[in-house]
Amino acid sequence: MCEDHHGGLGRRALFVTGAAAALTLGSVSFAAAADGEQESRTVRGTLPPGSPDFVYVPVEVPAGVRELRVAYTYDRPAVPAGTTGNALDIGIFDDRGTELGGRGFRGWSGGARTEFFIRADEATPGYLPGPVREGTWHIALGPYTVAPQGLSYEITITLTYGESGEAIRPVYPPDRARGRGRAWYRGDCHLHSWYSDGRRTPAEIGALARAAGLDFINSSEHNTHSAHAHWADVAGDDLLVMLGEEVTTRNGHVVALGTDPGTFVDWRYRARDNRFGRFAHRIRRAGGLVVPAHPHATCVGCNWKFGFGEADAVEVWNGPYTPDDEVTLADWDSMLVASVRDGRDWIPAMGSSDAHRDPDAVGHPQTVVLADDLTRQAIQEGIRAGRSYAAESARVALSFRASGGRGDHAGIGERLRVDRDTPVTVRLEVTGAPRCTVRFVTDQGVLHTSAPLPVAGAGVVEWRTTPSYAAYVRAELRHEAAAGPVPGALAAFTNPIFLGRQ
Structure with a gap:
C-alpha cells in the first residue's frame, strides 16, 4: 500500500513543539497479522524549501509486532554552484511521544543510514533495542537542507509480527580505571563510532586509543546514546571510557562529556527558541560537562550560536589544525581577557580529534589533564578547573609553571597570588x-617568542614579567610557519596561569 503526502504546508498540521517548528503528516495505519507475517506501507511526499526543521510521520503500530523496520530514499537534484542540495536526516520516537526532552526517543541515524530496524533484543546502530509496543510511533525526518526544486522522499515501513524477543539488560563501562594517583592523564573526548556517522566499531576505537597513548576517551555520538551499552568490553584497567553525546543542533554542536549511562540529551531546538539552558542543565544533572564543539566550523549548522554562558569548557582545537581552529583560539583568548576585565569565571579550553573513520587519527589532538585519579569525576574536575593542555600526540609533553615572591608557584589553570609588581618567572x-x-600569550597578546627548539624536540623556555604587565600567561607550541607573519599550526597549547592576587 502506498500513501502520498503531497501538497502545500498549509494543508498539514504545522505546530510548535516547545522548540523548533515541526510538521506532522497524516498517519500510516496497519492491521494486525498472524505470527511470522510481514506488512509494509510506503509513503511518498515532497518538502519545499523553507520546511520546518522536523517532519513527523505517525505510524499506528498494532499489538503483536516483533520488529519495526524503516527504509527511505530521497532525491538529490543538481543545484547551482554555491547552493545547498538536499540532505534528509531520519530517526524515530516510540509510543511515548515526541515531546521535547521526553522519553519517547528510540534512535537517530541522521543521514548516515538508509534503513534501520528495532526489536526487543537488537537494533540498528544508532537505535535503542526494546519492545515494539502498540501505539502511535513517529518517524522523524530532519530536512537539513532543501534544494530549490524541493525534496522528494519515499519511506517504507515494514512490520514483522510475532512474539517479542527477550529484552537485553544494558551493561555499561565502569566509572574508574587503574590510575597513577595524582598525575597527568591523556584523553580524547570527541569520537564517533558506527553508532552514529562513524565507520569504526567501539573495539577498533579502543585499540586506536591505546595505540595513541590515551588514558581516557568519551563516547559522543550525534544525537543518540545508543552506543552507551557497547563500551563495557572496550574499557579496562588501562582505559577509562566515559559516556556522552554530541548534541547536534541546527545552530551548533555541544559535547555532553561524561554523563550518566543511558542519558539522552535532546537536540531539537535553535538558539532563537531559548531552550539550550534547559538541556545544558540536563547534562549537568546527569553528571556531565557542557563543551561547545568546533565553535567556528564552517559546515552547515556547525557554527556555535548559543553563547558560552553555560559552557564548562570549550573545544578550541578539533582534529587537524585548520583556520577555523585559529579563529576559535583567538575568540577564546578574547574571552579570557573579558574574564580578567570583569572579574568573572573563565572558561577552560581543550582539544579533541572528532575522529570518524580512516584516516582520522584518534588522539589528534588530545587533552592532557592533571587529575587526582583516573576516574570520571576526577577527570571532569581537572577539565572544569582548567588543569590541562592540548597536544597533537602523546609524543608532546609539557611542564608549565610560574613562580615568584617567596617561593610561591602555580601551574596550569591556577593563580600565582603575588603583588602586582612582584617579579614572576x-x-x-x-x-x-x-x-x-x-x-607566551598574555592579555596584551604575544609578549615572548622563542627561537625554534632543536631537532631533538626538547627544550626549556623562560620569561620574566609581573602581574601588572600580564594578568595571565598561557603557552603555545607552534610548528614552523608556512609563510611570513602567519603563525604555524599548533603542536600544543596550555590553559592560562593567572598572575596577581585577583
Whole structure:
C-alpha cells in the first residue's frame, strides 16, 4: 500500500513543539497479522524549501509486532554552484511521544543510514533495542537542507509480527580505571563510532586509543546514546571510557562529556527558541560537562550560536589544525581577557580529534589533564578547573609553571597570588616538539617568542614579567610557519596561569 503526502504546508498540521517548528503528516495505519507475517506501507511526499526543521510521520503500530523496520530514499537534484542540495536526516520516537526532552526517543541515524530496524533484543546502530509496543510511533525526518526544486522522499515501513524477543539488560563501562594517583592523564573526548556517522566499531576505537597513548576517551555520538551499552568490553584497567553525546543542533554542536549511562540529551531546538539552558542543565544533572564543539566550523549548522554562558569548557582545537581552529583560539583568548576585565569565571579550553573513520587519527589532538585519579569525576574536575593542555600526540609533553615572591608557584589553570609588581618567572619545559617555537600569550597578546627548539624536540623556555604587565600567561607550541607573519599550526597549547592576587 502506498500513501502520498503531497501538497502545500498549509494543508498539514504545522505546530510548535516547545522548540523548533515541526510538521506532522497524516498517519500510516496497519492491521494486525498472524505470527511470522510481514506488512509494509510506503509513503511518498515532497518538502519545499523553507520546511520546518522536523517532519513527523505517525505510524499506528498494532499489538503483536516483533520488529519495526524503516527504509527511505530521497532525491538529490543538481543545484547551482554555491547552493545547498538536499540532505534528509531520519530517526524515530516510540509510543511515548515526541515531546521535547521526553522519553519517547528510540534512535537517530541522521543521514548516515538508509534503513534501520528495532526489536526487543537488537537494533540498528544508532537505535535503542526494546519492545515494539502498540501505539502511535513517529518517524522523524530532519530536512537539513532543501534544494530549490524541493525534496522528494519515499519511506517504507515494514512490520514483522510475532512474539517479542527477550529484552537485553544494558551493561555499561565502569566509572574508574587503574590510575597513577595524582598525575597527568591523556584523553580524547570527541569520537564517533558506527553508532552514529562513524565507520569504526567501539573495539577498533579502543585499540586506536591505546595505540595513541590515551588514558581516557568519551563516547559522543550525534544525537543518540545508543552506543552507551557497547563500551563495557572496550574499557579496562588501562582505559577509562566515559559516556556522552554530541548534541547536534541546527545552530551548533555541544559535547555532553561524561554523563550518566543511558542519558539522552535532546537536540531539537535553535538558539532563537531559548531552550539550550534547559538541556545544558540536563547534562549537568546527569553528571556531565557542557563543551561547545568546533565553535567556528564552517559546515552547515556547525557554527556555535548559543553563547558560552553555560559552557564548562570549550573545544578550541578539533582534529587537524585548520583556520577555523585559529579563529576559535583567538575568540577564546578574547574571552579570557573579558574574564580578567570583569572579574568573572573563565572558561577552560581543550582539544579533541572528532575522529570518524580512516584516516582520522584518534588522539589528534588530545587533552592532557592533571587529575587526582583516573576516574570520571576526577577527570571532569581537572577539565572544569582548567588543569590541562592540548597536544597533537602523546609524543608532546609539557611542564608549565610560574613562580615568584617567596617561593610561591602555580601551574596550569591556577593563580600565582603575588603583588602586582612582584617579579614572576614563567618556565615551560617541552619534549617531543622538534623545531617548534614557543609563544607566551598574555592579555596584551604575544609578549615572548622563542627561537625554534632543536631537532631533538626538547627544550626549556623562560620569561620574566609581573602581574601588572600580564594578568595571565598561557603557552603555545607552534610548528614552523608556512609563510611570513602567519603563525604555524599548533603542536600544543596550555590553559592560562593567572598572575596577581585577583
